[in-house]
Amino acid sequence: MVTETSKKTALADRMKTVCCCQILGAVIFAIGLAVGIVIGLFVNHGQNRIFQSHNIVSMERQVSQCPTRNPIIHLDYESSIFAPLTIREMIQVAQILLKQSIILSLNEPTRLTQNFITSMYLHPPTKAIALAYLDNGGPSVGRYAKVHVQRGSASPPDIMEYKVGPLGDNKANITQLTKEGDIHFNSRPYEKVEITNLKNAIAKDMNILAPLIAESFDGAMYPRDLTAFFFNGAAGFRAEERDTRFVIGFWGFKNKVDLFHLLPLSGTIHSPGTDTSRWYTHMFYYLNQGPYRNASELMESYRHNKIRKIKLPDGYRDTTRDRIFPKRDERKPLRNFSHRPGSRSYEPDGARYTVAGSKIRWMGWEFDISAGQMRGVSLFDIRFKRERIIYELSSSETVVTYANDDSAQNGIIYTDASFGLLSGHPIMILRDVDCPQYATILNTTYWSSATQKPGQYQSICIFEADGQEPLWRHNDYSFAAGLRNRYLVVRVPTAVGNYDYIFEYHFYLDGKLYTTVSATGYIHTTFWDVQSPHMGSDKTKTPFGYRVSDYSMGAIHDHTFGFKVDMDVISMSNTFKVIKWRAGNILDAFRTQVNIQEQPPYFAYNQTRYIEWETLQQEREMQLSYDDQTFWIVVNDKEKNKWGVERGYQIAPLKTAAQTLTEAHPAMRALSFTKYHCAVTKRKEDEQHLTSTYDINRLENPKGHLDLMLDNESIIDQDLVTWVTVGFLHVPTSEDVPMTTKVATGFLLKPFNFFDNTASFDMPEYYESADHKDYTHEPEAEACHEAKYRKFCKYC
Numbered sequence: 113m114v115t116e117t118s119k120k121t122a123l124a125d126r127m128k129t130v131c132c133c134q135i136l137g138a139v140i141f142a143i144g145l146a147v148g149i150v151i152g153l154f155v156n157h158g159q160n161r162i163f164q165s166h167n168i169v170s171m172e173r174q175v176s177q178c179p180t181r182n183p184i185i186h187l188d189y190e191s192s193i194f195a196p197l198t199i200r201e202m203i204q205v206a207q208i209l210l211k212q213s214i215i216l217s218l219n220e221p222t223r224l225t226q227n228f229i230t231s232m233y234l235h236p237p238t239k240a241i242a243l244a245y246l247d248n249g250g251p252s253v254g255r256y257a258k259v260h261v262q263r264g265s266a267s268p269p270d271i272m273e274y275k276v277g278p279l280g281d282n283k284a285n286i287t288q289l290t291k292e293g294d295i296h297f298n299s300r301p302y303e304k305v306e307i308t309n310l311k312n313a314i315a316k317d318m319n320i321l322a323p324l325i326a327e328s329f330d331g332a333m334y335p336r337d338l339t340a341f342f343f344n345g346a347a348g349f350r351a352e353e354r355d356t357r358f359v360i361g362f363w364g365f366k367n368k369v370d371l372f373h374l375l376p377l378s379g380t381i382h383s384p385g386t387d388t389s390r391w392y393t394h395m396f397y398y399l400n401q402g403p404y405r406n407a408s409e410l411m412e413s414y415r416h417n418k419i420r421k422i423k424l425p426d427g428y429r430d431t432t433r434d435r436i437f438p439k440r441d442e443r444k445p446l447r448n449f450s451h452r453p454g455s456r457s458y459e460p461d462g463a464r465y466t467v468a469g470s471k472i473r474w475m476g477w478e479f480d481i482s483a484g485q486m487r488g489v490s491l492f493d494i495r496f497k498r499e500r501i502i503y504e505l506s507s508s509e510t511v512v513t514y515a516n517d518d519s520a521q522n523g524i525i526y527t528d529a530s531f532g533l534l535s536g537h538p539i540m541i542l543r544d545v546d547c548p549q550y551a552t553i554l555n556t557t558y559w560s561s562a563t564q565k566p567g568q569y570q571s572i573c574i575f576e577a578d579g580q581e582p583l584w585r586h587n588d589y590s591f592a593a594g595l596r597n598r599y600l601v602v603r604v605p606t607a608v609g610n611y612d613y614i615f616e617y618h619f620y621l622d623g624k625l626y627t628t629v630s631a632t633g634y635i636h637t638t639f640w641d642v643q644s645p646h647m648g649s650d651k652t653k654t655p656f657g658y659r660v661s662d663y664s665m666g667a668i669h670d671h672t673f674g675f676k677v678d679m680d681v682i683s684m685s686n687t688f689k690v691i692k693w694r695a696g697n698i699l700d701a702f703r704t705q706v707n708i709q710e711q712p713p714y715f716a717y718n719q720t721r722y723i724e725w726e727t728l729q730q731e732r733e734m735q736l737s738y739d740d741q742t743f744w745i746v747v748n749d750k751e752k753n754k755w756g757v758e759r760g761y762q763i764a765p766l767k768t769a770a771q772t773l774t775e776a777h778p779a780m781r782a783l784s785f786t787k788y789h790c791a792v793t794k795r796k797e798d799e800q801h802l803t804s805t806y807d808i809n810r811l812e813n814p815k816g817h818l819d820l821m822l823d824n825e826s827i828i829d830q831d832l833v834t835w836v837t838v839g840f841l842h843v844p845t846s847e848d849v850p851m852t853t854k855v856a857t858g859f860l861l862k863p864f865n866f867f868d869n870t871a872s873f874d875m876p877e878y879y880e881s882a883d884h885k886d887y888t889h890e891p892e893a894e895a896c897h898e899a900k901y902r903k904f905c906k907y908c
């Protein structure tokens with residue numbers, strides 16, 4: 113019955129193909145009926161009724177919906193020591209700060225002289241306490257929050273960080289994590305109150321410049337048609353300084369600047385401290401001509417034709433939205449068959465993983481998911497077949513550094529963990545785009561600085577993926593065998609400004625774990641000024657990128673992603689080894705281990721490859737190099753496999769770029785992690801992240817970066833953290849418009865003598881002996897059709 117039905121389904125599908133969609137419905141019906149009857153009779157006798165209406169719906173009567181299994185055991189985050197804070201906990205924390213008068217109100221802040229909470233996220237337990245609890249039934253750990261408070265009312269104003277907890281009862285304490293005045297107010301990240309004040313600060317200038325703006329920018333008026341963009345990199349080299357560059361651009365979608373159509377009008381706002389009456393604008397530029405001390409000076413120069421002018425063509429403003437609106441171009445014909453649904457996968461017998469709060473279990477893997485609004489998602493306590501491999505795997509920082517020839521945007525650097533990887537946009541999982549229908553979605557929470565309220569997003573999706581490929585295969589004269597690659601995916605799409613980063617973790621049946629991150633979204637462009645005196649004879653490109661639209665240049669930049677990888681290979685006592693892939697003469701190879709005198713006579717060539725091991729003695733940073741190829745291994749030298757070899761895991765970056773800026777660049781200390789692909793440090797509770805939230809605004813004296821952690825400590829048989837950095841360089845081209853399509857990088861954690869043999873041979877597999885007498889296969893799926901949605905999922 114099943115096979116007959118599927119045969120018919122296939123035939124019916126083929127028939128659908130034959131019957132071209134453009135033919136009128138009546139014709140379809142007639143042909144369908146005729147062909148259906150003919151084929152139906154040909155295929156089987158008696159059941160051709162199914163074909164008579166030539167309709168898939170009638171097939172579905174024969175095949176029922178796939179069974180589902182709710183993977184969610186519960187969603188109680190508060191019972192987990194690693195889960196993100198809950199809304200209730202955030203409210204409790206805010207109430208405690210209120211009670212202690214650290215903040216005075218939970219109303220929307222309107223003035224910089226107020227104290228308010230800018231972010232809040234789980235403060236994970238110290239590792240020692242967490243392990244005592246996880247491994248030895250130690251006392252309950254309690255949940256704590258880390259809170260950033262902008263204290264505009266302090267004198268001097270500053271930023272403070274607190275730890276609040278244990279949450280859940282009324283015994284919660286507040287611990288100050290920073291000292292008063294330690295984090296200078298002027299090195300804080302931007303937030304809404306400041307942006308509002310920055311907008312106010314330029315209002316008068318925009319009035320003065322109104323004639324210039326209207327004439328240059330197709331009759332545009334500020335703020336009706338135009339707005340200002342203030343995130344143009346560091347707000348000063350020293351913590352005490354704050355000078356905010358702004359650039360004018362068209363309004364994009366809903367209350368946002370259109371980063372694809374920024375305009376050649378910029379300036380700087382001197383914006384330190386809380387007394388906004390003392391802020392002033394200066395350094396105005398128009399078409400890179402300046403600086404003008406104030407808007408009037410620029411306007412005068414313009415009026416008297418002392419400067420070069422730009423005049424966007426009439427009607428240009430009406431075209432900007434069209435250039436970037438991410439909708440199918442209705443003027444283009446559909447590709448053949450593109451109106452039909454594409455191939456897809458589904459769960460034929462329900463989910464094979466479980467979700468209990470933040471704890472995920474699948475096929476021998478188990479781990480906890482955590483997340484914070486600043487640095488994104490972390491995984492904790494990752495075990496495979498009960499043995500712990502990784503204590504923490506966290507995204508730590510994402511940096512984008514631009515290069516271009518523009519008065520406001522040259523040298524823009526974004527440290528996205530300062531903006532917040534999980535707090536910027538109403539992030540949501542797009543079912544069927546981000547993840548399959550059948551994925552489970554988990555929320556993460558954030559504190560909104562603008563509203564002083566907690567919020568939550570659907571930001572993580574979890575599902576088992578069908579790789580549609582072998583994890584391994586082999587066939588020879590006596591058998592054919594293989595295992596279909598299926599893996600568990602944890603995927604976190606994020607949106608920070610113009611870009612979307614998708615962080616993913618793929619858990620494989622053989623103990624491999626891939627961490628990847630990809631970038632998509634809008635590029636950030638610079639005004640294309642073809643008359644610029646810096647333009648060479650080639651009017652299509654500059655040293656900083658290509659022209660990608662009438663007035664847009666795609667500025668070159670990098671995307672660099674730093675991860676914290678706290679491997680605990682079976683225990684915390686680990687050692688880092690570097691395997692060096694060498695080439696040389698045969699004697700050299702032997703002499704790395706024994707001192708022999710002569711090359712054995714049986715070597716056909718006197719040259720060979722060989723490997724050498726180096727055990728890292730002290731904290732170390734490393735870079736990938738094609739000339740000096742290495743394998744990076746974390747081993748536990750007290751734990752041996754069956755063959756006596758120390759058990760370990762390899763850390764292997766996928767294709768990645770390298771930092772090209774030299775130490776001479778002023779950001780290279782704060783962003784020191786970008787110089788290395790891998791750095792190994794002894795784990796410390798006070799070395800949690802690769803960067804500090806504030807260093808981008810105090811480049812001259814950064815206080816929380818990787819180079820400060822690398823201080824030669826011994827790393828033999830220690831609790832190690834490996835900091836892995838990968839990324840790509842982006843030369844934007846016309847294909848990045850309107851949308852950059854996904855480009856990925858990442859790294860692989862791979863068992864390295866960790867198991868006695870291939871770890872997946874406990875899985876049901878396909879095997880067939882050549883004489884067909886011995887045959888095994890993976891669990892077979894009953895024919896069923898994909899569940900349309902999951903009833904237990906509210907948002908499908």
Ligand SMILES: *[C@@H]1O[C@H](CO)[C@@H](O)[C@H](O)[C@H]1NC(C)=O
Pocket residue numbers: 277278283284285
């Ligand atoms: C709160 O702090 C006080 C004093 O610092 C300490 O004695 C008490 O044990 C703390 N309570 C908790 C629950 O940590």
Ligand SMILES: *[C@@H]1O[C@H](CO)[C@@H](O)[C@H](O)[C@H]1NC(C)=O
Pocket residue numbers: 405406407408409
């Ligand atoms: C602009 O600068 C000029 C020259 O420094 C000065 O005379 C003028 O008063 C300034 N105008 C405004 C509006 O500040």
Ligand SMILES: *[C@@H]1O[C@H](CO)[C@@H](O)[C@H](O)[C@H]1NC(C)=O
Pocket residue numbers: 448
């Ligand atoms: C698309 O289908 C039409 C009509 O069947 C056919 O003429 C055309 O060659 C096809 N185009 C491509 C690119 O396959």
Ligand SMILES: *[C@@H]1O[C@H](CO)[C@@H](O)[C@H](O)[C@H]1NC(C)=O
Pocket residue numbers: 187555568569570
């Ligand atoms: C997840 O977040 C959505 C809002 O985005 C909310 O409606 C839903 O109740 C949340 N789910 C849980 C389990 O908290």
Ligand SMILES: *[C@@H]1O[C@H](CO)[C@@H](O)[C@H](O)[C@H]1NC(C)=O
Pocket residue numbers: 697718719
């Ligand atoms: C290796 O062999 C080549 C010729 O086969 C010879 O020219 C060369 O000197 C040898 N090198 C060494 C290091 O023995």
Ligand SMILES: *[C@@H]1O[C@H](CO)[C@@H](O)[C@H](O)[C@H]1NC(C)=O
Pocket residue numbers: 730822823824
């Ligand atoms: C670390 O130790 C090595 C030698 O063991 C030495 O050459 C180097 O200068 C030291 N670096 C620091 C930062 O102390």
Ligand SMILES: [Cu+2]
Pocket residue numbers: 631669670671842852
């Ligand atoms: Cu890019």
